[in-house]
Each structure stands twice: as structure tokens, then as C-alpha cells.
Amino acid sequence: MNALLARLDEAADCALETAGPGHLAYIPGSGLYSAALAEFYNRAVNRYGGLASVAPDLAALEESVIRWMARDVCGLPEGSGGLLTSGGSMATFSATVAARHDKLGEELAGGTVYTTAFAHHSVAKAARLAGIRAAHIRTVPHTPDLRMDPEAAAAMIRSDRHAGLRPFLLVATAGTTDTGTVDPLPQLADLARREDVWFHIDAAYGGFFRLTARGSERLAGFEEADSITLDPHKTLFMPRDGDPLDQGVGQVE
Numbered sequence: 001m002n003a004l005l006a007r008l009d010e011a012a013d014c015a016l017e018t019a020g021p022g023h024l025a026y027i028p029g030s031g032l033y034s035a036a037l038a039e040f041y042n043r044a045v046n047r048y049g050g051l052a053s054v055a056p057d058l059a060a061l062e063e064s065v066i067r068w069m070a071r072d073v074c075g076l077p078e079g080s081g082g083l084l085t086s087g088g089s090m091a092t093f094s095a096t097v098a099a100r101h102d103k104l105g106e107e108l109a110g111g112t113v114y115t116t117a118f119a120h121h122s123v124a125k126a127a128r129l130a131g132i133r134a135a136h137i138r139t140v141p142h143t144p145d146l147r148m149d150p151e152a153a154a155a156m157i158r159s160d161r162h163a164g165l166r167p168f169l170l171v172a173t174a175g176t177t178d179t180g181t182v183d184p185l186p187q188l189a190d191l192a193r194r195e196d197v198w199f200h201i202d203a204a205y206g207g208f209f210r211l212t213a214r215g216s217e218r219l220a221g222f223e224e225a226d227s228i229t230l231d232p233h234k235t236l237f238m239p240r241d242g243d244p245l246d247q248g249v250g251q252v253e
């Protein structure tokens, strides 16, 4: 065991230390000792949580985390729900499938998605996995401040619909991975409602800044989303990968 642990330590030392005090380079930043202990505990007791009846208190704990994120962090209305996934990519994929189901039903032909060049690559990947043609994943132009241009988005959606396509999903980013830019959420929410397309906000990295005064000002408009991706293994320093603490929340009927 000692030899094995020494070998693992050696491997871990030969890697980026995102929790180091001088580290500014890259978003992933897990490193909380308390979270590591919680993870250890979880793996050790290894309770099955797929049914509330077999672990009622643990299910309630999970529900309270989802409620906190949906209602308190994102300001979504009463009755909103969510699920815990392995990360932001899976959260956006879940939201994309929900949008597709809601707006397109069983017939996927012509389904069209709108986002910007600054969206995380998982947005296009989710659309492809959900059965959307690559040619129908639209890159909406951005304004000089690198935010999605709502008028350009409106024009694209209308012209696609005119051409017989079926616009069904608009994906805004609240804190782009490269520049931290926040798309104009209230305007895009209005547009989505007018055009009857699902409005998803990818807030994987930026969403939890709503817990701060400045962040909640910059990130106004979450309340209007149909679904939101949040990534506690970014801004909340939770452990990464295959972990139930990576989450997405959204409104349900």
C-alpha cells in the first residue's frame, strides 16, 4: 500500500496544482479538504440513492441541494427542479434533450440550435448527441464586447423558420470560459419567449458568482431561463469527475 500511495503522490505532484495560491491560469479548481472527506465518506458508506424509499434522509439532502441551487442561487420559481450529473457537459446535454423533447417531440428533422463562437464546446457536442445536424447548430454573431447580438439572433431565427427549419433552443453563456463574458440574458430571454424557443443558460463557471453582490447584478436574468448549467467543481471548489455534486437545474412544468 505504501509503495502504491508513494507512486500516486509522485504522479499527482507531476500535474497542474489548481488549488495552489499562485494559480490563475485555468478554471477547474477543486481543492477543499472538507469536500474530499465528504467524498471519502460517500464512497465508504456507498448507499444506493436511486430511490428515496431506500435512503430517505440522503434523498432529502440531495433535494435540498437542488432546491438551494434552483431557487436561492438561480432564482427559479417554485416547483423548479434539477438533477445532479457528472459535470457541466452532462448538465447541458440533459437540458438539450429536455428542450428537444419539449419543442420538437419525436420528429427531430429541421431542429436548429443558436449559440455563439464563445460557447463552451460541450454546447455543440450536446446538440450533436441529441441528434441535431451539425449544419443546424448556428453561430450567432456577437457585438464588439463579445456578447451574443440579440438582434442578429432574432434575424437568424426568423430567417431559419422562414426557410422551413425548426428553431428550438437558444443557448446563452453566463461567464464564457475564455473571457468571462456574460451574454445579454434579459434580452435573450425575451427573444426566446417571443420565438417560442427553449432558453438555456450555460453558467457552468459563472453561475455561482450570483452568490456575491456584484455577481448577482451582472448575472440578472437567470429567473427567465428554462434550464441552467452550474458547475460546483468550478466556482465552489468541489471535487471533479463522476461526482454527484456537479449539477444542472431547470424549470419543470
Ligand SMILES: *Cc1c(COP(=O)(O)O)cnc(C)c1O
Pocket (backbone or CB within 6 Å): 027, 086, 087, 088, 089, 090, 120, 122, 173, 175, 176, 177, 202, 203, 204, 205, 231, 234, 246
Ligand atoms: C467548464 C465549462 C463547461 C463544461 O463543464 P465540465 O464540468 O467540464 O463538463 C461548460 N460550459 C462552461 C462555460 C464551462 O466553463
